Amino acid sequence: MIELTNIRKTYGSGDTAFEALKGVSFTIEDGEFVAIMGPSGSGKSTLMNLLGCLDTPTAGTYHLDGKDVSTLSDDELALIRRTKIGFVFQSFNLLPRTSVMRNVSLPLVYAGISEEERGKHARAALIAAGLDEQHFNHRSNQLSGGQIQRVAIARALVNEPSLILADEPTGNLDTKTGNIVLETFQRLNRELGRTIILITHEPDVAEHADRILSIRDGNLVSDDKSHIKRAAAQTI
Amino acid sequence: MKTADLFQETYTALSANKVRSGLTMLGIVIGIASVIAMISIGQGAQSSIQASIQSIGSNLIEVLPGQQKAAGTAVSSGRGTAKSLTADDAKTIQSGVTNVTAVTSEVSGRYQITASTLNTNTTVDGVSESYPAVRNMQIDQGTFFTDEQSAQLAKVAVLGPTVATDLFTDPATAVGQKIRINGQPFTVIGVTVTKGGNGFGSQDDMVFVPLMTAQRLLTGNQYLSTIDIQASSADVMTQVQNDVTALLLTQHEIKDPANADFSVINQADILATASSITGTFTILLAAIGGISLLVGGIGIMNMMLTTVTERTREIGLRKAIGATRADINNQFLTEAICLTLIGGIVGITLGWGIAFGVNASGLVKTSVSLSSVLIAFGVSAAIGVIFGYYPARRAARLNPIDALRYE
Numbered sequence: 290m291i292e293l294t295n296i297r298k299t300y301g302s303g304d305t306a307f308e309a310l311k312g313v314s315f316t317i318e319d320g321e322f323v324a325i326m327g328p329s330g331s332g333k334s335t336l337m338n339l340l341g342c343l344d345t346p347t348a349g350t351y352h353l354d355g356k357d358v359s360t361l362s363d364d365e366l367a368l369i370r371r372t373k374i375g376f377v378f379q380s381f382n383l384l385p386r387t388s389v390m391r392n393v394s395l396p397l398v399y400a401g402i403s404e405e406e407r408g409k410h411a412r413a414a415l416i417a418a419g420l421d422e423q424h425f426n427h428r429s430n431q432l433s434g435g436q437i438q439r440v441a442i443a444r445a446l447v448n449e450p451s452l453i454l455a456d457e458p459t460g461n462l463d464t465k466t467g468n469i470v471l472e473t474f475q476r477l478n479r480e481l482g483r484t485i486i487l488i489t490h491e492p493d494v495a496e497h498a499d500r501i502l503s504i505r506d507g508n509l510v511s512d513d514k515s516h517i518k519r520a521a522a523q524t525i
Numbered sequence: 526m527k528t529a530d531l532f533q534e535t536y537t538a539l540s541a542n543k544v545r546s547g548l549t550m551l552g553i554v555i556g557i558a559s560v561i562a563m564i565s566i567g568q569g570a571q572s573s574i575q576a577s578i579q580s581i582g583s584n585l586i587e588v589l590p591g592q593q594k595a596a597g598t599a600v601s602s603g604r605g606t607a608k609s610l611t612a613d614d615a616k617t618i619q620s621g622v623t624n625v626t627a628v629t630s631e632v633s634g635r636y637q638i639t640a641s642t643l644n645t646n647t648t649v650d651g652v653s654e655s656y657p658a659v660r661n662m663q664i665d666q667g668t669f670f671t672d673e674q675s676a677q678l679a680k681v682a683v684l685g686p687t688v689a690t691d692l693f694t695d696p697a698t699a700v701g702q703k704i705r706i707n708g709q710p711f712t713v714i715g716v717t718v719t720k721g722g723n724g725f726g727s728q729d730d731m732v733f734v735p736l737m738t739a740q741r742l743l744t745g746n747q748y749l750s751t752i753d754i755q756a757s758s759a760d761v762m763t764q765v766q767n768d769v770t771a772l773l774l775t776q777h778e779i780k781d782p783a784n785a786d787f788s789v790i791n792q793a794d795i796l797a798t799a800s801s802i803t804g805t806f807t808i809l810l811a812a813i814g815g816i817s818l819l820v821g822g823i824g825i826m827n828m829m830l831t832t833v834t835e836r837t838r839e840i841g842l843r844k845a846i847g848a849t850r851a852d853i854n855n856q857f858l859t860e861a862i863c864l865t866l867i868g869g870i871v872g873i874t875l876g877w878g879i880a881f882g883v884n885a886s887g888l889v890k891t892s893v894s895l896s897s898v899l900i901a902f903g904v905s906a907a908i909g910v911i912f913g914y915y916p917a918r919r920a921a922r923l924n925p926i927d928a929l930r931y932e
Contacts, residue, residue, distance in 0.1 A: 305725025338926050341845070343844075343845060343925050343926050350540075356718075363849075363850060364849045364850055366658075366684075367844065367847055367848060367849045367850075368847065368849070370846065370847045371846070371848075372847070375846075376845050376846065378842075378929065379642075382838060382839075382841075382842040382845075382929070384537075384839060384842075385541075386537075386541055387537060391537075395843070395846060396847055398526060398530045399526055399843070399846065399847045399848045399849075399852055400847065401526060401527055403527075406796060414756055431765040442847070446899075
């Protein structure tokens with residue numbers, strides 16, 4: 290469970306200080322599929338960095354699974370990221386010239402898990418992310434964009450995190466491949482019960498989630514589940 | 526992160542850019558190889574000079590006459606010219622000083638020597654029959670003279686190989702031939718084995734005759750030009766030297782050691798001087814190698830800094846998926862150390878090869894010591910740590926957010 294209470298983030302100080310988040314509060318339950326939407330400069334990237342434990346807020350508290358992570362040190366945050374968070378990036382960020390299996394098991398390498406165990410977990414994660422088994426031992430530069438993003442999703446899944454954070458995961462993909470990736474997220478959410486937070490500036494991407502949080506100028510402006518009803522109404 | 530994984534990451538990273546890793550390593554290879562080769566050449570020179578000094582004889586102490594000053598004048602005729610040493614002195618040393626294995630006396634002079642057709646001018650040493658043992662000399666053909674021949678003032682001579690070549694068209698037939706030294710007839714009874722130059726005049730260009738024969742027929746007096754004393758071991762050299770000095774002072778009735786009419790030279794002193802010269806030489810050579818090693822180390826640092834910049838996004842990703850500062854730090858440090866260690870091993874092999882080549886070419890006899898290999902190995906690892914530390918620290922301190930966004 291994610292609980293944000295009055296989160297503020299200020300960059301710089303004095304006259305040049307810029308407040309990227311101006312007191313944001315929300316709660317996300319386990320197993321939710323949430324989209325955080327907003328134009329560039331709205332503070333959604335700052336919010337993602339805080340949610341992903343890459344950064345700490347200037348003020349306010351952030352509880353992840355009941356633990357206050359807003360005041361931890363660099364290395365303590367690294368341990369939280371290692372066990373509780375999986376990232377999917379817009380630019381994939383796979384290690385070049387490295388096999389798919391090695392890329393996926395990298396988070397487990399840092400967790401100090403044995404090679405045998407890593408293989409099992411990586412395989413399961415790749416199957417869950419929907420990559421064909423024939424690609425498992427390919428190098429990351431031998432794959433297509435859609436396949437690469439599936440590998441990246443598998444890497445985010447492999448440590449069985451409480452939260453998967455996807456930052457514009459379809460930004461570098463064509464619409465068709467993007468849809469496949471979004472359907473993968475939906476399936477992971479539905480079938481495996483993973484909590485997924487999708488950060489995007491595109492409304493039609495956001496609508497794949499069950500709940501949309503809109504951010505504008507550092508404030509939460511709407512928390513909306515109405516599009517599901519709309520979609521439901523359309524199907525009737 | 527497990528050690529095996531650390532090495533796998535290192536292998537992947539280094540093999541990703543083989544040419545660059547190879548060239549960076551080359552800096553260390555050249556540095557280590559030159560240190561190993563230079564030290565081996567220096568140490569080889571040192572041991573060959575030492576061996577050359579040892580070839581004069583081992584544990585040797587020489588007594589030389591002092592300066593002769595004519596009474597009433599200040600004119601000095603130079604060290605070694607005084608007529609102050611006698612056969613009695615040699616006998617007293619033999620009987621009165623402990624730890625002495627052998628004493629041999631010597632008179633020496635340069636004379637014209639003629640054979641049937643050829644002639645030469647060289648050093649003629651009148652020596653006692655213990656000379657070959659003390660001075661480490663071997664006979665190639667014929668024999669050295671015996672006690673009896675010495676006592677009978679036999680006119681026999683043993684030639685150095687150079688002299689044999691100078692006097693006879695076929696040196697192999699020298700034994701049994703007649704020669705004339707300073708007009709006096711002598712019979713050649715032996716030729717010595719070649720010793721090579723020893724830095725203090727060639728021992729091969731010499732003629733040896735019995736001591737008393739030389740005193741009677743050549744110098745015309747009973748004085749000696751050298752007394753050679755062989756101590757029983759290297760440890761007692763100083764004691765023997767001191768005892769000989771004290772004994773001769775008493776014998777010559779001299780109260781103030783500063784006025785001694787002889788000087789006692791310890792072979793160990795000569796060795797120490799030569800060693801300190803070659804030691805300096807070795808340090809100089811090692812310093813030149815050390816500079817190339819330093820340059821190699823800077824090459825490593827340069828490459829690691831480039832790598833850190835190039836792999837900023839990768840570092841960001843690794844941090845995002847849970848790598849701690851220590852993980853990143855270890856990874857980059859291991860890369861640097863692996864580069865220098867592999868470079869070090871190749872360098873040691875190459876240096877060894879160069880030393881072997883120099884040895885085979887016959888210029889200098891080289892010897893690669895285990896200590897220089899171990900030092901080179903340690904130094905290359907240390908260079909990895911020193912020059913890898915800063916880049917690794919820089920990588921570890923990168924902010925993951927900035928690193929992930931880095932273009």
